[in-house]
Amino acid sequence: MAPSTVFMEPDNLLTPKEKNKLRKPVVEKMRRDRINSSIEQLKLLLEKEFQRHQPNSKLEKADILEMTVSYLKQQSQLQMKRSFHKSSQFDFREGYSRCLQEAFHFLSLHKVRTETQTKLLSHFQK
Numbered sequence: 001m002a003p004s005t006v007f008m009e010p011d012n013l014l015t016p017k018e019k020n021k022l023r024k025p026v027v028e029k030m031r032r033d034r035i036n037s038s039i040e041q042l043k044l045l046l047e048k049e050f051q052r053h054q055p056n057s058k059l060e061k062a063d064i065l066e067m068t069v070s071y072l073k074q075q076s077q078l079q080m081k082r083s084f085h086k087s088s089q090f091d092f093r094e095g096y097s098r099c100l101q102e103a104f105h106f107l108s109l110h111k112v113r114t115e116t117q118t119k120l121l122s123h124f125q126k
Contacts, residue, residue: 036061042068100124 014022039061043050049071050059059067103124107117 039064046071 043059043064046064046068050064050067053067054063104121107121110117
């Protein structure tokens, strides 16, 4: 069989459909490279978490993605718990402050100050 030569047509002679057909594999490879790079970055970012769940095992891409989703869900739940706890503390402080205001108002209505009222007011002001 005689050697064949491949004749490359200049770009200006290709139709848009032919250009797309030539470009598609290159674009697809770039897309896969981006996906693989991102998965590798996830693996590096969550390496300690992966080692805790599956030590000494080669993780497939699907494993990395599943474990990342699980980790992010877990972090989201922790964040919600922290947020609720902070909200509870704020509500407590707000309620305590309101209670002090009401107590001061009540005690100030009485003209006669007893020793207990004076001690109570002094204690609240601390």
